[in-house]
Amino acid sequence: MLVLQVAIVVLLAIGVVILMVLTVQRESTRDARHRSLAVAQSFAQSPGIAEALKSSDPTAVLQRRAESVRKGSGVDFIVVVDREGIRYTHPLPERIGKDNDEDMSPLLAGRTTQSETSGSLGPQFRAFVPVKDADGTVVGAVSAGVTIENINSRVADQLPAVLGVAAAAVVVTTAGAAVLSRRLLRQTRGLGPAEITRMYEHHDAVLHAAKEGVVIVDADRRLLLANDEAQRLLGLPPDAQGRPVRRLGLAAPTAELLSSGREATDEVHFAGGRLLAVNQRPLDRYGGPSGSVATLRDSTELQVLAGRADAAKARLKVLYDASVGIGTTLDVTRTAEELGEVAVPQFADFVTVDLAEPVLHGEEPLGTEQQLRRIATAGIRNEPPLYPTGELIKFVRSAPQLRSLTSGRAVLEPDLRRAGGFRAQDTERSRRVLDYGIHSLITAPLFARGVVLGVANFWRSEKPEPFEEDDLALAEELVTRAAVCIDNARRYTREHAMAMTLQRSLLPRRLPEQNALDVAYRYLPAQQGVGGDWFDVIPLPGGRVALVVGDVVGQGLHAAATMGRLRTAVRNFSSLDLPPDEILARLDELAQDDDDEGTAESADATIGATCLYVIYDPVERRCAMARAAHPPPALTLPDGTVQFLELPAGPPLGLGGLPFEATELGLPEGSKLVLYTDGLVEHRDRDIDESLDILGSALSQAGPEPDATCGAVIEALLPEFPRDDIALLVARTRALPADRVARWDVPRDPAAVSGMRSAVTDQLDAWGLEEVGFITELILSELITNAIRYATGPIGVRLLLDRKLICEVSDGSSTSPHLRYATDTDEGGRGLFLVAQLAERWGTRYTPQGKVIWSEQPLPAG
Numbered sequence: 001m002l003v004l005q006v007a008i009v010v011l012l013a014i015g016v017v018i019l020m021v022l023t024v025q026r027e028s029t030r031d032a033r034h035r036s037l038a039v040a041q042s043f044a045q046s047p048g049i050a051e052a053l054k055s056s057d058p059t060a061v062l063q064r065r066a067e068s069v070r071k072g073s074g075v076d077f078i079v080v081v082d083r084e085g086i087r088y089t090h091p092l093p094e095r096i097g098k099d100n101d102e103d104m105s106p107l108l109a110g111r112t113t114q115s116e117t118s119g120s121l122g123p124q125f126r127a128f129v130p131v132k133d134a135d136g137t138v139v140g141a142v143s144a145g146v147t148i149e150n151i152n153s154r155v156a157d158q159l160p161a162v163l164g165v166a167a168a169a170v171v172v173t174t175a176g177a178a179v180l181s182r183r184l185l186r187q188t189r190g191l192g193p194a195e196i197t198r199m200y201e202h203h204d205a206v207l208h209a210a211k212e213g214v215v216i217v218d219a220d221r222r223l224l225l226a227n228d229e230a231q232r233l234l235g236l237p238p239d240a241q242g243r244p245v246r247r248l249g250l251a252a253p254t255a256e257l258l259s260s261g262r263e264a265t266d267e268v269h270f271a272g273g274r275l276l277a278v279n280q281r282p283l284d285r286y287g288g289p290s291g292s293v294a295t296l297r298d299s300t301e302l303q304v305l306a307g308r309a310d311a312a313k314a315r316l317k318v319l320y321d322a323s324v325g326i327g328t329t330l331d332v333t334r335t336a337e338e339l340g341e342v343a344v345p346q347f348a349d350f351v352t353v354d355l356a357e358p359v360l361h362g363e364e365p366l367g368t369e370q371q372l373r374r375i376a377t378a379g380i381r382n383e384p385p386l387y388p389t390g391e392l393i394k395f396v397r398s399a400p401q402l403r404s405l406t407s408g409r410a411v412l413e414p415d416l417r418r419a420g421g422f423r424a425q426d427t428e429r430s431r432r433v434l435d436y437g438i439h440s441l442i443t444a445p446l447f448a449r450g451v452v453l454g455v456a457n458f459w460r461s462e463k464p465e466p467f468e469e470d471d472l473a474l475a476e477e478l479v480t481r482a483a484v485c486i487d488n489a490r491r492y493t494r495e496h497a498m499a500m501t502l503q504r505s506l507l508p509r510r511l512p513e514q515n516a517l518d519v520a521y522r523y524l525p526a527q528q529g530v531g532g533d534w535f536d537v538i539p540l541p542g543g544r545v546a547l548v549v550g551d552v553v554g555q556g557l558h559a560a561a562t563m564g565r566l567r568t569a570v571r572n573f574s575s576l577d578l579p580p581d582e583i584l585a586r587l588d589e590l591a592q593d594d595d596d597e598g599t600a601e602s603a604d605a606t607i608g609a610t611c612l613y614v615i616y617d618p619v620e621r622r623c624a625m626a627r628a629a630h631p632p633p634a635l636t637l638p639d640g641t642v643q644f645l646e647l648p649a650g651p652p653l654g655l656g657g658l659p660f661e662a663t664e665l666g667l668p669e670g671s672k673l674v675l676y677t678d679g680l681v682e683h684r685d686r687d688i689d690e691s692l693d694i695l696g697s698a699l700s701q702a703g704p705e706p707d708a709t710c711g712a713v714i715e716a717l718l719p720e721f722p723r724d725d726i727a728l729l730v731a732r733t734r735a736l737p738a739d740r741v742a743r744w745d746v747p748r749d750p751a752a753v754s755g756m757r758s759a760v761t762d763q764l765d766a767w768g769l770e771e772v773g774f775i776t777e778l779i780l781s782e783l784i785t786n787a788i789r790y791a792t793g794p795i796g797v798r799l800l801l802d803r804k805l806i807c808e809v810s811d812g813s814s815t816s817p818h819l820r821y822a823t824d825t826d827e828g829g830r831g832l833f834l835v836a837q838l839a840e841r842w843g844t845r846y847t848p849q850g851k852v853i854w855s856e857q858p859l860p861a862g
Contacts, residue, residue, distance in 0.1 A: 082139070
């Protein structure tokens, strides 16, 4: 505070100094103007000036005289000029005899002039006065003036005095502010303005918001302050403040106590029809001024509150039970049943819940439904004569349920015998209900997030007292909590259905046709929620097949969408014909990109993804596989031996920074590869090693058929309530017969191409494929010629007769040819274009030894 005051004083002092300097400068300028004019007039009108101007040597007469007057008068120059403006005098002798720069016409006309200009001595204020002879003729002029530099020097001479005065004022003011601040701090006990303001606001707010009356009386026994509660309890008039306590119209004992100032503790006084408990203490005991403070508490209301305590306690218990007992599941029907279990018998004897039909399917009702389906009934006795559970009820307009739906508020029918709308709904049923002893009803709308879901009905029969207005609040609170839980269950049902639909659309609808594997699968969704488990079977070039099983951690739409994205990516990457470890590496990069670009939820789902990728080659009868933190596959050999393949685990997809490692092994024909997700072997009730033992036992006892194997595994391991999705893929290996495979080594000689054409033609004739012989010769000729011309290393040719005719040309080069359009002047570049036109599809596959260029042709019909 003191610093702020000093800063203000310094700013004011600076302003005063600037103002004083400007004032001094203005006064000095005005004095210079007046002095210049006065000196010029005095010199021009002094005796002998006109005669001197007419003499033969005016300078000799006037120069010494002008300098003497200049030094005595305080001006900076006195210059005498003739009618032509030629100087006769000047403080600088070398300027004498030269032309003056002043316009002489006003002077010759007899007028005096003043101006601020820049002369031979610099910027200056000067005055010109004409000199007249005895007959009034102008014979010359006198100029006197002061330079601006001289004026500024005078101001500078006065500046120390001005600054001294300002400094003294600052010192005196600061000292006074310090003394005043110290005194204020002592009086306010060290509190600053902000603390004092805040304390006053809090004191005022607390005083007037308190539920106890507060009365302060000063030493003269006048009312100093009474808060709002005290004015209400004592019935004080609006102008009571400042008046003597005995003149406020209070009861004599109360007025005597307040005016006496004596100490009192819980004295009971009657005032305004109320019993008041009064406590009074003197103020000076705590260092305050003389007077007293009294507090007033209305003890009459305590009796009323005590009477309602039991009812409030019962209501609180019902609400507590509702908070922990309603919404334990995400099932709409079960949530409605929980509402009845909470309310019976604590609040009602019977409870029924009616919902709009769309709510049961997860849809949002239109809000105009007059037909509701009863989905839950709870009561102290079974089979009351109310509408049974499951019945679709069409309510009439006057029915309490429809009135509640229309108004959005709970409707109370304290006496059903007088409720015409209740009887109009179903005359016969209402008669049986009344005969059963049900006599009172509260129906409340189930309203959540702007959607009316249905109504809840609370009925009384055993309790003789009917529902009251106070019961409406409890009923609405119960229904509000239940409505939110029912709506959560409805939204979950909708999201679950959407996720299931999305999940089914993203999973394979049917397995592709291929000859390498006999494949069977099972996909079992979780009982609650939709997970991200997935699988796929992907035919690859060369008769090979890829098997993929993956799992996205989490449930819901994000998990299903992430699963679809990964499955699509695997299919795209598989078209590049990459080994398993490179496929997983690219999936890992994709997951990291999703982590950078996607939302936190989708990123978490991708980071938690696992995958197992397997490639089986029926020609070589070998299998290559790699996994990303996925459970290892099981292998059942033809003799029934079961192995769990120990593959390098690898990190989960999306983690990044660690490589994946592929494992390759040979498989005898008839072996079964079993791929699965963790939902099959991870159970809350048993260890994973135990689950793997059960899996191995089931596989060893299962028959050779993959479908039967799937059934045996599911029967052995499926839990009663699956908490996670289960994906199971069983593939039995086949081998491409040796008579359907042909291989040749090709010398690096263009002449060898013709020999290869002949050998291929003979092989196709042996297979009965004479119709495609010409096209196959053209394709192989182009591929072999390209390999001889551009590639390195040994060249090999392989023909495979599978579902399609597959031609493969291998070499030791890692460069892949590219399809392009050849121009008219190009000698080459048309070979691959020809291959692309003749083959159904073609591509390149890289191997550790180089690459393989392959093509596929459909087999002739029949």
